Amino acid sequence: MSHHEIYDSMQDNCADILTPTCPFCGQRGWITAPQTGADALMEGHPVQDVLPEVDPRLREQITSGIHPRCFPGAEFGDGIDPDLIHGH
Numbered sequence: 001m002s003h004h005e006i007y008d009s010m011q012d013n014c015a016d017i018l019t020p021t022c023p024f025c026g027q028r029g030w031i032t033a034p035q036t037g038a039d040a041l042m043e044g045h046p047v048q049d050v051l052p053e054v055d056p057r058l059r060e061q062i063t064s065g066i067h068p069r070c071f072p073g074a075e076f077g078d079g080i081d082p083d084l085i086h087g088h
Helices: 035-042 056-064 082-086
Strands: 005-008 014-019 029-034
Touching: 005 035, 014 035, 014 056, 029 035, 029 056
Parallel strands: none
Antiparallel strands: 005 014, 014 029
C-alpha cells in the first residue's frame, strides 16, 4: 500500500495528491494528476511508472515533498525562490 494522501479533485477524471512537507520551506503542496495514475500510486506502483506524463519535477515533489522552486541547483528544479531566502 501507498503512503500518499490522495483526494477527489474538482477536475473530471483527476485526483489531488497532497505532497509531503518540503524540507526546504516547510510547506506541503498539491499536485493534480489523472485518476488512473493516482489509483495505481495508491496501490504502491512507482510514481515514474504510473504518472509518466507528469513533469519530473512534480513527480519528485510527490515523492519527497521538495518543491521545484526550493531545491537550489537540482536538475529537476528551477532554483531557489528568492522570497524563501529573504523570508528567513
